[in-house]
Amino acid sequence: MMLRRFVWMVGLAVLLGFTVVLPARALDAAAVQGLASDELATRIEAIDAIAAAGDEAALEILELLYNGEVYVTEEGQVILEFDEIVDAVTREPLDPEPDYYDSVIVNNLMRGNLETAMASLSLLSEDRDTRFASAQALESVEDSKLLPVLSQALDEESDAEIRAMLAQTKSVIELASDDPEVRLAAAIAMADSDQRRVRELLAAKLEKTSDGEFIEPEEEVRLAAEESMKSIDRRLMLIDYFGRFFSGLSLGSILLLVALGLAITYGLLGVINLAHGEMLMIGAYATYVTQTIFKNHFPEAFNFYVIAAIPVAFCVAAAVGVLLERTVIRWLYGRPLETLLATWGISLFLIQTVRQIFGAQNVEVANPSWMSGGVEFMSVVMPYNRIFIIIFSFFVLALVWLMLSRTRLGLFIRGVTQNRTMASCVGVPTGRVDLLAFGLGSGIAGLAGVALSQIGNVGPDLGQAYIIDSFMVVVLGGVGQLAGTVYAALGLGVFSKFIEPHIGAVLTKILVLVVIIAVIQKRPQGLFALKGRAVEA
Amino acid sequence: MQAVLKEGVARAANGDAPDTSASGIGEGEIAVPHTIPIQYAPKTDPLLSPVGWTVLAIFALITLVIVPGLFVFVPEESPFHVSAYTVTLLGKIMCYCIVAVAMNLIWGYAGILSLGHGVFFALGGYAFGMYLMRQIGRDGQYQSDLPDFMVFLDWKEYPWQWAFTDHFLWAVLLVILVPGVLAFVFGFFAFRSRIKGVYFSIITQAMTFAFMLLFFRNETGFGGNNGFTDFKRILGFPITEPPMRATLFALSAAALIGSALLSRYLIRSKTGRILTAIRDSESRLMFSGYNPLGYKLFVWTLSAVICGIAGALYVPQVGIINPSEMSPANSIEIAVWVAVGGRGTIVGPILGASAVNGAKSFFTQSFPEYWLFFLGSLFILVTLFMPKGIVGVAAQVRKALRKERMSEQSG
Numbered sequence: 001m002m003l004r005r006f007v008w009m010v011g012l013a014v015l016l017g018f019t020v021v022l023p024a025r026a027l028d029a030a031a032v033q034g035l036a037s038d039e040l041a042t043r044i045e046a047i048d049a050i051a052a053a054g055d056e057a058a059l060e061i062l063e064l065l066y067n068g069e070v071y072v073t074e075e076g077q078v079i080l081e082f083d084e085i086v087d088a089v090t091r092e093p094l095d096p097e098p099d100y101y102d103s104v105i106v107n108n109l110m111r112g113n114l115e116t117a118m119a120s121l122s123l124l125s126e127d128r129d130t131r132f133a134s135a136q137a138l139e140s141v142e143d144s145k146l147l148p149v150l151s152q153a154l155d156e157e158s159d160a161e162i163r164a165m166l167a168q169t170k171s172v173i174e175l176a177s178d179d180p181e182v183r184l185a186a187a188i189a190m191a192d193s194d195q196r197r198v199r200e201l202l203a204a205k206l207e208k209t210s211d212g213e214f215i216e217p218e219e220e221v222r223l224a225a226e227e228s229m230k231s232i233d234r235r236l237m238l239i240d241y242f243g244r245f246f247s248g249l250s251l252g253s254i255l256l257l258v259a260l261g262l263a264i265t266y267g268l269l270g271v272i273n274l275a276h277g278e279m280l281m282i283g284a285y286a287t288y289v290t291q292t293i294f295k296n297h298f299p300e301a302f303n304f305y306v307i308a309a310i311p312v313a314f315c316v317a318a319a320v321g322v323l324l325e326r327t328v329i330r331w332l333y334g335r336p337l338e339t340l341l342a343t344w345g346i347s348l349f350l351i352q353t354v355r356q357i358f359g360a361q362n363v364e365v366a367n368p369s370w371m372s373g374g375v376e377f378m379s380v381v382m383p384y385n386r387i388f389i390i391i392f393s394f395f396v397l398a399l400v401w402l403m404l405s406r407t408r409l410g411l412f413i414r415g416v417t418q419n420r421t422m423a424s425c426v427g428v429p430t431g432r433v434d435l436l437a438f439g440l441g442s443g444i445a446g447l448a449g450v451a452l453s454q455i456g457n458v459g460p461d462l463g464q465a466y467i468i469d470s471f472m473v474v475v476l477g478g479v480g481q482l483a484g485t486v487y488a489a490l491g492l493g494v495f496s497k498f499i500e501p502h503i504g505a506v507l508t509k510i511l512v513l514v515v516i517i518a519v520i521q522k523r524p525q526g527l528f529a530l531k532g533r534a535v536e537a
Numbered sequence: 538m539q540a541v542l543k544e545g546v547a548r549a550a551n552g553d554a555p556d557t558s559a560s561g562i563g564e565g566e567i568a569v570p571h572t573i574p575i576q577y578a579p580k581t582d583p584l585l586s587p588v589g590w591t592v593l594a595i596f597a598l599i600t601l602v603i604v605p606g607l608f609v610f611v612p613e614e615s616p617f618h619v620s621a622y623t624v625t626l627l628g629k630i631m632c633y634c635i636v637a638v639a640m641n642l643i644w645g646y647a648g649i650l651s652l653g654h655g656v657f658f659a660l661g662g663y664a665f666g667m668y669l670m671r672q673i674g675r676d677g678q679y680q681s682d683l684p685d686f687m688v689f690l691d692w693k694e695y696p697w698q699w700a701f702t703d704h705f706l707w708a709v710l711l712v713i714l715v716p717g718v719l720a721f722v723f724g725f726f727a728f729r730s731r732i733k734g735v736y737f738s739i740i741t742q743a744m745t746f747a748f749m750l751l752f753f754r755n756e757t758g759f760g761g762n763n764g765f766t767d768f769k770r771i772l773g774f775p776i777t778e779p780p781m782r783a784t785l786f787a788l789s790a791a792a793l794i795g796s797a798l799l800s801r802y803l804i805r806s807k808t809g810r811i812l813t814a815i816r817d818s819e820s821r822l823m824f825s826g827y828n829p830l831g832y833k834l835f836v837w838t839l840s841a842v843i844c845g846i847a848g849a850l851y852v853p854q855v856g857i858i859n860p861s862e863m864s865p866a867n868s869i870e871i872a873v874w875v876a877v878g879g880r881g882t883i884v885g886p887i888l889g890a891s892a893v894n895g896a897k898s899f900f901t902q903s904f905p906e907y908w909l910f911f912l913g914s915l916f917i918l919v920t921l922f923m924p925k926g927i928v929g930v931a932a933q934v935r936k937a938l939r940k941e942r943m944s945e946q947s948g
Contacts, residue, residue, distance in 0.1 A: 272735050272738075272739075274869075328917055328921065331921055332920065332921070335920075336734055336735045337650045337734070337735065337738065338920040338924070339920075340650070340735060340738060341869070341872060341873060341876060341916050341919075341920050342916055342917050342920040342921065344869050344916055345873075345912070345913040345914065345915065345916020345917040345920075346913065346916075346917060347913075348909045348910075348912055348913035348916065349909070349910060349913035349914065349917070351909060352906070352907075352909035352910050352913065355906075355909075356906070464866075468739075468742060468743050468746045468865065471739045471742075471743070472739075472743055475736060475739060475740070506747075506750045506751055506753075506754055507751075509746075509747055509750055510747040510750070510751060513743050513744065513747050516740075516743075517726055517727065517740065518726075520730055520732060520736075520740075521726060521729070521730045522730075
């Protein structure tokens with residue numbers, strides 16, 4: 001076994017062109033024996049001694065120790081248990097096998113030491129992911145024992161990202177050094193960091209002790225620390241703004257999707273549909289049903305159920321919308337307050353129906369695998385499902401815009417919006433246009449339901465949470481065209497997310513409401529109102 | 538058109554009454570010779586018809602004397618005894634009736650559909666609830682001067698909004714002031730920019746939603762999602778004892794009678810006529826030289842205050858107030874009470890609120906899962922088939938019968 005290990009090591013060394021020289025020596029028997037001690041301090045020393053050897057065998061035994069698979073016999077011999085029981089150092093089978101042995105006790109303190117030791121050992125691994133993970137694990141460790149291994153790793157590391165991480169860790173440790181030169185270099189190097197923790201460390205350097213003395217005696221180091229701190233602050237602020245902008249965009253695109261359908265039914269037809277939220281819910285449940293069908297019948301195509309759910313949700317929601325228009329809403333045109341009450345009744349009805357069919361609990365809609373995870377940009381993780389929704393909402397927006405501006409139905413809808421009587425006079429079948437437009441608005445709500453099912457819970461009350469927000473968007477954006485809705489949705493989304501970190505989510509909602517009322521003071525028809533005759537219609 | 542509109546508004550803003558003598562066009566007839574006295578308004582109806590007074594007297598007798606009497610003085614074994622459950626339920630429904638009357642003032646007469654009346658109701662309840670919490674004293678679970686939820690959240694003293702709430706009169710003042718001031722400020726900005734119709738409804742709904750979220754927070758100092766409960770006494774009298782229950786019941790009845798008479802009085806007055814004009818054609822009213830802002834604001838604030846009083850009477854009777862009272866759904870439900878009973882009438886809202894809430898307590902006990910179906914259908918059917926509510930049904934039936942008879946005669 002030792003021979004094989006040796007050959008492997010030599011092969012590796014040749015392979016890497018002798019750049020990596022792992023000291024291929026056996027474990028230090030004295031160090032391993034220390035693990036059998038009853039004293040915690042001795043055991044910790046033993047861990048450090050084993051780690052200092054810095055070879056594969058050391059990593060292996062530390063990992064075994066971490067998992068509680070290193071044992072001690074009653075005589076104090078450290079053993080391992082593979083197929084048979086062997087000595088930890090020599091790997092010779094024990095003969096006779098001991099009757100009784102116990103695993104080495106690892107408490108939390110030791111576990112911390114072990115993690116650091118293991119991470120520092122795997123810093124020299126050839127696998128990039130392993131090195132990356134260990135560099136990450138070491139980022140928050142401030143232990144001068146690490147300096148030699150960090151320096152060695154920095155010399156050998158070729159990956160820029162890992163190098164940067166290691167350099168930061170090294171500077172953080174060196175900042176506590178006794179040598180002012182080293183401290184100065186560290187303080188300057190820390191300017192490249194984007195970590196709040198590093199900034200705190202630098203800030204601590206600038207403070208005074210209770211007797212008025214600076215903690216950092218060297219003025220030069222203090223100046224460098226201050227400079228670095230400013231640079232970190234700038235970077236942190238940029239990252240912060242970018243993060244807020246992204247989540248604002250994400251919220252805005254959800255609002256846009258949710259409000260688009262409403263912009264058609266309310267904005268264009270003037271129908272107040274309080275059951276709009278329930279159209280979202282129906283879309284989300286349609287997604288759930290599609291998912292279940294895929295799971296049971298086409299498990300191999302499960303990843304594409306979302307694509308299939310898009311037309312399904314559109315059709316189901318549009319069908320429900322058309323049914324409602326024919327049975328209830330048609331009779332209430334021109335009586336907006338009654339429409340409001342009747343559609344609220346419809347929404348209660350739909351909620352209870354869904355509760356009866358699917359139960360009152362939330363149902364689980366799983367993300368397809370290509371939508372889980374995310375991409376990191378400027379230290380901000382952008383989840384794929386959010387990115388999907390942003391793209392999806394602009395896709396739907398483009399479709400709606402094309403439909404309204406390029407098709408015959410769109411022309412009719414615009415005509416009826418601008419002047420119903422005139423449109424009717426020149427032969428536009430206004431009744432049918434109303435029906436189709438209402439169906440379209442509901443269908444778009446169904447599409448929004450697909451998107452919502454990918455980011456949140458799907459339950460009977462899903463729609464209630466969005467109905468007020470979506471009306472706010474339409475009211476703010478102004479009635480009668482789509483552009484206002486787009487600006488209002490994205491504007492509200494980004495505005496909310498920029499305010500939220502300062503005053504909290506609830507106050508943000510209230511502030512948004514106040515802002516909307518204030519805006520309406522100046523522009524009673526919304527920010528982007530139609531001008532001319534259509535205004536008072 | 539714009540110019541005329543602006544002039545009209547400007548005149549009204551200057552406080553000029555519409556100049557009838559100069560133009561010859563007043564509120565009454567056109568171009569009347571000066572020798573004949575001008576009749577500015579038609580003869581006003583009496584406050585209530587004789588039948589109306591009789592019904593009122595009977596209602597007052599039952600709610601102020603008979604029910605409380607039977608509840609307090611008749612022993613429990615007697616078949617004539619009214620149970621505490623019934624008294625609480627009826628008291629609760631009467632509070633809802635007051636809310637319906639208030640809603641009718643603003644929606645039925647002025648045509649402004651508010652979806653924020655649940656907030657005013659709950660605010661009145663919270664204002665009085667603070668007093669009730671103070672009255673618990675050290676009898677709470679933690680035996681502290683502070684209410685239990687504050688001890689639980691590790692608060693050391695009362696936050697500013699609780700100042701003076703241990704005084705009964707201040708609490709009563711708060712019940713009126715808090716909803717009143719909120720409604721005034723909100724209404725001023727909304728009506729000033731001529732937000733009307735559905736726009737107004739949606740804005741009030743958003744306000745309701747914002748308030749609900751606010752009151753769900755612990756740091757606002759109103760008990761978070763648990764709200765206030767475990768009340769012990771009012772003015773030192775234990776709250777669950779029959780005399781106190783009977784008093785609250787009778788007070789609710791008195792408030793209901795008072796608010797109904799007040800709304801009837803208001804509607805008969807000149808202000809009431811202008812309110813109905815706002816409902817029927819606001820633009821025309823403005824062209825006639827009136828500025829609707831003051832009238833709308835007045836009736837809106839009054840309606841909110843009445844709601845607040847109803848809330849203050851409601852909370853000690855049901856023994857709890859929490860933010861779910863502010864949910865937008867509750868506010869819309871108030872509208873359906875009025876719609877079911879009949880908008881723009883005095884009796885309608887009261888009938889509607891009683892009927893819907895009676896049905897609610899029946900359904901939620903017997904068939905809880907069908908309540909939403911019932912309520913949803915009620916919304917749809919009433920708006921589609923009973924635009925004038927229960928009160929209007931008789932007229933509708935009569936009309937239908939007459940039509941039938943006519944067609945029989947002609948056919």
